[in-house]
Amino acid sequence: MSNTNRQIDSAMSPEDRPGRKPPFIHVAPSPHISDSRAGTRRMMVDVILGLSPAIAVSLYLFRFYALKQLIVCVAACLAAEYLFARMRGKYFTLKDCSAMVTGIILGLSMPGSAPWFVGALASVVGIGIGKIIFGGVGMNIFNPAMVGRAFVMIAFAQLMGAGAYENVTGLVDAVSGATPLSALKFNGVQTGIAPLFMGVTNGSVGEVSAIACILGGLYLIYRKTASWQIPASILITVALIAAITDIAGGYQGLFLLHHLFAGALMFGAFFIATDPVTSPLTAKGKMIFGVGTGCLIMVIRLFSGYPEGVMFAVLIMNAMTPLINRWTIPQPMGQREV
C-alpha cells in the first residue's frame, strides 16, 4: 500500500499535469520503486522463500524430474534475461532476482515429463516477449512465467496438455496417471481429498501439494510481499461457484473440495496472481481482479476443453488490470466527485 501512496504523491506534483483544472491522479502499474533495486530484490527473495515448501514437495515427489525442470527453467530465464537486457544496453537487471523467480515459477508449473527444450523455450519467450519487450521488470503487462507457459502449452500441446501427465514412465509410482482435474473432467473419476491436500497426486511439479502452497502463501502475506486480497477473493469465488455446482449436482462437498485443492489453484492464487507488477494497485482493484480470475478459472474448468484454467484466467485478468486500475483510482481526501 505504501507504494501506492508514494505513486499518488508523486503524480500529484504540479509539473506532472501542467494546466489541468480538476486535479486527477495518474495511477501507474507497480512497482514504483525505481530509485533503489533493493525493494524489488527483497520481494523476490521473499517469493523464493515462500516457494520453498512447494519446491521441497516437488523435489520429494518427482525427484529428478522436478530438479530437471527447475534447473532448465531457472538457467534459461537467467540466460535470457542477461541476453535481452544486454541487447537493450542494460546490465544490472540480473541482481534483482526477478528472472530467477520467473524461472522457478515456470519450472514448478511444468509437467515432469516435459523435455528440456519446452522449459527452455518457455523461459526465453516468457522473459523476451513477456517482459523485456515491454521494458523489463515493472513494465510488463502479462505475468512473464504465464506468457512462456501459454506459448509452450499451445505450441507443444501434446507435451504439455492433459496427455503429458498420463503414462509417465519412470515417475514415482504413486503419482503416475491422469491429473486429478483431467480425470474428473474426462473420465468422471474423483481423487481423494487427503492426497490432493498433501500433494501425493500427479500434476505440474510444483502445484500438486495444496498445503505447501498455502504455507508459502501465508508467509508471503505475513511479509506483505503478496496482498491477501487477491488469493482470498480468488479462493472464495472459486469455492462459491464450485459450491453451487456441488449443490446442484449433489456431490456432498466432494466437488467443492476437489476444485479447491486440485490443479494449480492454490499455487496460482498465492504465487502467480499476486505478482505485484501485473495485478491492480488498490485493495478494491485487487478484489475485482481476484473475483474475475476466480470466475474465469471455473468457467474454463467447467465449460472449456481444458481441464485447468488458472494460467489463462490470470493472463486474461492481467490484460484487464490497467482498466481495473482506472476504475479504482482512489478519491483524494477532500476532493468531491467530478
Place this chain on the structure above:
Amino acid sequence: MADQPTATERFVQGILPENPVYRQLLGLCATLAVTNGMKPALTMAVCVAFVLVCANVVISLIRNLLKPHLRIVVFTLTIATFVTVADRVLAAYMFQMSKTLGPYIPLIIVNCLIICRCEVCASKQNVVIAAADALGQSIGFGLALASIAAIREILGTGMLMGFRVLPSFWPDWVIMVLPPGAFITLGLLLGLVNYIDFKREQTRN
C-alpha cells in the same frame, strides 16, 4: 508523395522503402490470416497483385471522368469485380487452394492496401505510373507475406513449401501455425524492421 513521381521511382518505392506491410501497415488481415504456410501466402500475394494492378490501371484510365464524391463507389465496384474474377479462377483451377484460403480471397475487396493505392496513386497519376506503383506495392506485399510465412511454416511444421528443411527430431511449434503465431511473428518482424531502420538513421547522421 512527390509532385511528379516517375514510374521507376514508384515501382522501387513500393518494394521496400514503402513496403505495404512493414512500413504502411496495410492489408494486415490477409497478412495475419494466410501466412501459416508458404503456398497459401504466395497464392494470396498473386491474387492481390492481380487485383491491385487491374484496379489501378482501370481507375487511372477513368480518373479524369470521376467526381470526388463518386470515386469510392467506383473504386469498390472495380475492386470487387477483379476480386470475383480471382476467386472464381482459383475455385476452378486450384480447388484445394481455394478451399484452404476460404473467405480470405473474397475479403481482398476490403483489403485497404488496394483502395489506398487507388486513392493516393491511381486516381492522380497516368496509367504507366499507376501500373508501376501497383506492381511495386504487390511485390512488396508478396515479400512481406513470404517472409512471415517462411518463419511460421518452418518453425511450425519444420517444412517449407511441403519440403522438410529442419531435421525430423525438430519439435513442431504448433503455435506458430495458429493465429497467435501470426501476431508474434508480425510483431517481431516489425520490430526488427524498425530497429534496422533506426540503426541506419543513426549511422547516416
Place this chain on the structure above:
Amino acid sequence: MSLKNSNLVQAWLVLLLATLFGTALAGIQAKLGPVIEANKVKETMAKIPVLVLGEDLSAELAADNQSLTIKSRVIDVKKNGITKFYTVYDVWLPEGKMVGHVVKADGQGYADKIELLVGLDAQGKHITGLFVLDQKETPGLGAKIMEDAWRGQFKEKSTEKTLSVVKGGGAKEDEIDAISGATISSRSVTGIVNTTVANVASQLQVTDNPASNSKTPAVQTEDPGKNKEHS
C-alpha cells in the same frame, strides 16, 4: 472539365461501369461455373470407391478401367421435431450388384464443423471406411483425425452397437482409441459417426439393379460434372 461537372455523365459512367463489369463477371461465371461445380462433386466422388471397396479392390477396379455406378439421394431423418438431411451415395459394381453406401455427415468438432464421409456396406451392417472432408481441428493434435491410422479403426465396426471412445490404447470391439491429447476431437468424430449410423442405417435400401430406384438423378464417376449435388 465540362464532362466532369455534368451529373448526367457521372451517372451514366457508373451505370456503364456496372454493366460492363457485370457482363464480364457473367461471362466468367458461365465459363467457370461448371468447372467449379465439377470440382466440388469430384472431391466427394473420388473418395467413394476407396471408402466402399477398400484400397486394394478399388485400385484393381481402376486398373481394369471399370467404374462403379454411383447415385446420390437425400435422406431426411425427423428426430425431436428437427429434420436432418443426409446425402447418401448408393454404389453398385459394374455388373449391377450393390456393394455399399457412402453417407455425407457433419457435426461439431473441437474447433469448428467437421465434415465426414462414412462408408457402409450394402446391408448397412458394417462401416467400411471413414474419410474427413473438412475440419479445422488443432494442427498436430485434433487434426490427426485425418490420418489413416486413426480413421482405419472405424473399418469393419458393426453398426448395431454405438461406438465408444477409450483412452490410452487397447481398444476392444465397439471401441475407438482416442488420439492422445485430443479426446474431444476423437469423441466428436465418433459421435458424428454414431448419430449418422443410427439415423441412416435403417433407411438404406438394397437393390441390385441401379436402374430400379432412379427417382434422383444418377451421377456417374466417369462424368461427375453433369449433376449438381445437394447436401
